[in-house]
Amino acid sequence: MNSKNRYLLINLLAFEFVLLNSVLIIYLFFRLPEFSFIDPAFLKKMIPLIIIYNLSWLFIILYNREKEFYFDPDYNYLRSILTSLFFFVGIVATLVILFKIRYFARSTFIFPIFIFSYLNLISHKYLLKYLKKRSSNLFSNTLLIGSDLEFSELIGLTKGMARFGYILSGYLGDQDEQSKNVLNLKILGNINELSKVLANNSIDEVFISVSQLEKRKITELIKIADSFGVRVKLIPEYPLLMASKFNAGTIGDFAVYKLRQSPLDNFNTTILKRLFDFCFALMIIIVCSPLYLLIGIFIYLDSRGPITYTPYRKGxxxxxxxxYKFRTMSVCDNPVNGTKSTIVNDPRITRVGKFLRKSDLDELPQFFNVLKGEMSVIGPRPHRANLQKDFRRSVNDYMVRSYIKPGITGWAQVNGWRGPTVTNEQKNERIKHDLWYIENWSFWLDIKIIFRTIFGRHRKKAF
Structure with a gap:
């Protein structure tokens, strides 16, 4: 972080502490009739309160905040604020009990925290824009070097820089590139004139697009920037198979792109999802055990044969x-290598089976698959082997959905892409929604999908 980024961050942090103390003082002013800044006895009581609030918030900033919260307007503010709110209340309450501060007994100390968190939530994304307009010297002047960036890439780059406290001051590349002029991007010269440009302009950082430059030239540019004390960031070539979510890392001395990144790649989120799956499935099985028995009796009386049907699926x-599924047909397809799909008004479907399929109660036994760890409550629906082969031929990214466990319901299903997959649109939309879920998973997204599965009007399955 350069000095301008640091000063910008200090301004954003200062705003938070001013907002926090203003909310606290205003709240106490209206809450306590004896409020007074000139009464030593009152101040003696109020100072510990202010210290506890400020130290608690400082702890949250240091250990529970990421850089993106302050610099990127598209960052998930709501999730960050709610997490901070939880810790804020807990830390303040702990310190009150620990230090036996009786003064808090006269005031609902949680209420100011909620007010502050709400105001912080709605104001932060506008504060960065305001500071950029009023104090542009807080933003870092950057120079872009390279001749291989397309127009669309430049638009994304300039917007991204602005979000993180950078102002793109100029460009070094081929003199005849007109796309940069369309973006009002000033061409300061060619690559070989870096020394001259840095000597004549106030540049804080240099971004070098390296894909079309030789290693020797990149090293030379870095040495020139170092000689002027200017920080350097390298923009590598995009990976051949670009995904919407990817991370760059290092293994040994080599830079490595990690494609198709998912929050479920992290150990803690994997454990969280598995614990939720196990507890939720166990609860459903226990609560619905009479329903399991009742459905089994009705299936047996309606059509003599096995209660369940256990086709093989890909996970x-x-x-x-x-x-595991409740049997809904009088004649079931081969569970190992069956290929016959259900059709509209399928004569094989029994009377009880029609109700079970319409209400999705035939899927209830799959909670036993969840307990065994073969499935998850939420995830892409499991497919038959022959259907998987069909999808692999028609949808390029199909097998990416096998990165995670299949689910009883999923993002595609609650958005209406369930049932038959005959047309290319049905296939592509289902896979697109499955991949979006994998790359954007969160615990609250799972809760949302469960809620929409139970109460949503998303059903297209008519048989």
Whole structure:
């Protein structure tokens, strides 16, 4: 972080502490009739309160905040504020009990925290824009070097720089590139004139697009920037298979792109999802055990035969498993290598089966698959082996959905892409929604999908 980024961050932090103390003082002014700045006895009581609030918030900033919260307007403010609110209340309450501060007994100390958190939530994204207009010297002047960036890439780059406290001051590349002029991007010269440009302009950081430059030239540019004390950031070539979510890292001395990144790649989120799956599935099985018994009796009386049907399905990493379902047909397809799909008004569907399929109660036994770890409550629906082969031929990214466990319901299903997959649109939309879920998973997204599965009007399955 350069000095201008640091000063910008200090301004944003100062705003938070001013807002916090203003809310606290205003609240106490209206809450306490004895409020007074000139009464030593009152001040003696109020100072510990202010210190506790400020130290608690400082702790949250240092250990529970990421840089993106302050610099990127598209950052998930709501999630960050709610997490901070939870810790803020907990820390303040702990300190009150620990230091036995009786003064808090006269005031609902949680209420100011909620007011502050709400105001912080609605004001932060506008504060950065305001500071950029009123105090542009807080933003870092940057120079872009390279001749291989397309117009669309330049638009994304300039917007991204602005979000993180940078102002793109100029460009070094080919003199005949007109796309930069369309963006009002000043061409300061060619690549070989870096020394001259840095000597004649106030530049804080240099961004070098390296994909079309030789290693020797990149090293030379870095040495020139170092000689002027200017920080350097390298923009590598995009990976050949670009995904909407990817991270760059290092292994040994090599830079490595990690494609198709998902929050579920993290150990803690994987454990969280598995714990939720196990507890939720166990609760459903216990609560619905009378329903399981009742459905089994009705299936047996309606059509003599097995209660359940266990077709083989493809799961995580392409593994095959037995998927438990209540039997809904008088004649079931081969569970191992069956290929016959259900059709509208299928004569094989029994009277009880028609109700079970319409209400999705035929999927209830799959909670046992969840307990076994073969499925998740939420995830892409498991497919038959022959259907998987069909999808692989028609949808390029299909197998990416096998990165995670299949689910009883999923993002595609609650958005209406369930049931038959005959047309290319049905196939592509289902996979697109499955991949979006994988790359954007969160615990609250799972809760949302469960809610929409139960109460939503998304059903297209008519048989």
């Amino acid at each position: 995580e990493a392409g593994k095959t498993f037995k998927c």
